[in-house]
Amino acid sequence: MATKTEIVHKRSSVTGNIPTTSQLAFGELAVNTTDSKVFFKVNDGTERVVALEPSAASGSISNSDVTTNSYVASGGQTDFVLTIEPRTENHVLVSINGVLQNPAVYSLTGLTITLATGTVSGDIVELRTFDTTVVSTTSAHAYKVFKYNITTSTTSITGADANAETLSYRGNYVEVYVNGSRYVIGVDFTTNANGDTITLGYSLESGDTVEIISLATVSILDWDIQNGIATLTGTTEQVADTYEHAVYRTVKYIVQMKSGANIHSTEILVTHDGTNVYTTEYATLITNISLGTIDADLSGNNVRLLITPTQSSTTVKLKKIVVDA
Secondary structure, three states, X not given: OXXXXXXXXXXXXXXXXXXXXXXXXXXXXXXXXXXXXXEEEEEXXXXXXXEEOOOOOOOOOXXXXXXXXXXXXXXXXXXXXXXXXXXXXXXXXXXXXXXEOOHHHEEEEOOEEEEOOOOOOOOEEEEEEEOOOOOOEEEEEEEEEEEEEOOOOEEEEEOEOOOOOEOOOOOOOEEEEEOOEEEOEOOOEEOOOOOOEEEEEEEXXXXXXXXEEEEEEEEEEOOOEEEEEEEXXXXXXXXXXXXXXXXXXXXXXXXXXXXXXXXXXXXXXEEEOOOOEEEEEEEEEEOOOOOEEEEEEEEOOEEEEEEEEOOOEEEEEEEEEEEEX
């Protein structure tokens, strides 16, 4: 009787536990079963661990977040085509006969994954493309002043100031003034990695006044922008994109249709009430001829973006900004 081999990934049930780069090999997965996160290691110039996590609205990775392409390979086959274009090759997990492949053994060009070594006839190749909710923060700076009235000899400024504000700054984005005179960073004072202490080159005395001006970090939430690509054949109405109606309520599409030298670009806003779908199209640019009309409907659990091409072969690329339901 054939035996079944169970593959168990590295895992943790401790909230907030994240593996380090030294704990993961390329192509290896780790799972935090409490936080519902999956981790893998990438190196796109900087070696780091990347997390895949559920959308806050849905509580799970939805069908629109992960696209799977499966192939029964022929002997010596190296190229396999995806149906959506990933951001980078690190957004594609490749497995052969259930064994996850190291990103070093495959490359991405457009929609094509190319293996360094050809497959054996009958190999099962699965390509999983991740396009999960993209939420990140960008550092900006806000002007903030901390004032300290010195009562004893010291070289270190830290903690709460005269207004009970705790000192905090980012990197070297900080200015220091003692009794109105501006000090030079690296000469008259140094910062620390935690951004909570200023160390002076000589002692302050009782009665001195210190002002520290910080360009403190604030967070700017990025738009959730996703990519898509489809090749439409024929001139009948076809599905160019879908998303789960329970996950996203409103989606703004930027659509580019291309056939030969003809380009047709437009924007369309789509929303729904759970029963009906509503659209409005605007900002249309056509270089020569119209390449199609756009509509949307609700089919089962999905909202579908529909395009009726005017040409027999049309490549559609789109970006969409999604708003949670």
